Amino acid sequence: MKKAKTVDQIVNDRYAIYQGDCCDLIKGLPEASVDFGIHSPPFEGLYKFSNYDRDISNNEGAEFWEHYGFLISELLRVTKAGRLHSVHCMQLPTSKNRDGFIGMRDFRGEIVRAYQAAGWIFHSEVCIWKDPVVAQQRTKSLRLLHKQIVKDSSLSGMGLADYIVTFRKPGANLVPIEGMFDRFIGEGLDISQDGYAEYCRAGRLDDPEFKPWPMDMWRSVLVWQRYASPVWTDIRQTRTLQYRGARDHQDEQHISPLQLDVIERCVELWSAPGETVLTPFLGIGSEVYSAVDMGRKGIGFELKPSYFRQAIRNLTELDKPPENRMFEDDAETMEAEDA
Ligand SMILES: C[S@@+](CC[C@H](N)C(=O)[O-])C[C@H]1O[C@@H](n2cnc3c(N)ncnc32)[C@H](O)[C@@H]1O
Numbered sequence: 001m002k003k004a005k006t007v008d009q010i011v012n013d014r015y016a017i018y019q020g021d022c023c024d025l026i027k028g029l030p031e032a033s034v035d036f037g038i039h040s041p042p043f044e045g046l047y048k049f050s051n052y053d054r055d056i057s058n059n060e061g062a063e064f065w066e067h068y069g070f071l072i073s074e075l076l077r078v079t080k081a082g083r084l085h086s087v088h089c090m091q092l093p094t095s096k097n098r099d100g101f102i103g104m105r106d107f108r109g110e111i112v113r114a115y116q117a118a119g120w121i122f123h124s125e126v127c128i129w130k131d132p133v134v135a136q137q138r139t140k141s142l143r144l145l146h147k148q149i150v151k152d153s154s155l156s157g158m159g160l161a162d163y164i165v166t167f168r169k170p171g172a173n174l175v176p177i178e179g180m181f182d183r184f185i186g187e188g189l190d191i192s193q194d195g196y197a198e199y200c201r202a203g204r205l206d207d208p209e210f211k212p213w214p215m216d217m218w219r220s221v222l223v224w225q226r227y228a229s230p231v232w233t234d235i236r237q238t239r240t241l242q243y244r245g246a247r248d249h250q251d252e253q254h255i256s257p258l259q260l261d262v263i264e265r266c267v268e269l270w271s272a273p274g275e276t277v278l279t280p281f282l283g284i285g286s287e288v289y290s291a292v293d294m295g296r297k298g299i300g301f302e303l304k305p306s307y308f309r310q311a312i313r314n315l316t317e318l319d320k321p322p323e324n325r326m327f328e329d330d331a332e333t334m335e336a337e338d339a
Helices: 022-028 062-079 105-116 134-137 146-155 193-206 215-227 260-270 286-293 304-318 327-336
Strands: 008-011 015-019 035-037 079-090 092-094 103-105 121-128 162-168 276-279 295-301
Touching: 008 304, 015 286, 015 304, 022 062, 022 295, 035 062, 035 260, 062 079, 062 105, 079 105, 079 260, 092 105, 105 121, 105 162, 162 260, 260 286, 276 286, 286 295, 286 304, 295 304
Parallel strands: 015 295, 035 079, 035 276, 276 295
Antiparallel strands: 008 015, 079 162, 092 103, 121 162
């Protein structure tokens, strides 16, 4: 990577993470050097991460799109032809104070149009189910309250899902991403030896001539049927990296890290082992962590020092065997046990 303005950095043979402004740092990456990318942008107007003027969450309206638009064009430049970049987002609630009305904003659509305007192809999207009861307890949103249904349901509405929207750089992909799935990431799918034996038994009951697929094929098809679903209802919502330690004294609330299941599905689908995965908004390190854990190389940029320090701590967990690593639900359980 060419020299760029960075305050702190960790570079080793598995990952390179830099503390600084992604819009500066990305200029140091060579053209067509990234195989896959994934990130959650700051959701415009929803939550301010810091008071730095380079923090994209501090821009609103046209300024936000100008700032983010610059990054979107740079992402296109550094990505290889025919390869992909995934963006995690949600539709945004509007508020009476900020927007003048209670309703929703099509943030996902705005993202799609910004990527298309920069020259990306809109490739795919998946909706990720979110529990409305948990959302109501967290956000206290009127639109989800049962009390509102009883009083006047004209203001009631469904919970807001998450989405992964994925874009492809025009041109032919020169290195195929080949191979079958040999594991399942998520909950509730049996791809064990016993599951395979049951598939063979049930098939033969139906038709004595039944020719089962070999086990590796059966497993891969089942996994793909789940991943190909337009709605993912089988993501482990609390499987995230630890984030509580990242809060600094001015923060109003915790960062929401992206679930590792979501990242890992995308990394597995759209990159091969040994390839390079980029996230311009590293946060507490989730995307780089999963990429490295899955045998890819990770690159990440993060502006906020307390998040960057937490990303370093989270990435150090990769040096431990998987069964000894700490995740956010372990930290919560320990906190509850200490109380
Ligand atoms: C939605 S969070 C990403 C969380 C991440 N997906 C995770 O799981 O940890 C967005 C991040 O962008 C960072 N950010 C905002 N503006 C930035 C900039 N110009 N350069 C680098 N990071 C920036 C914020 O500090 C925040 O950590």
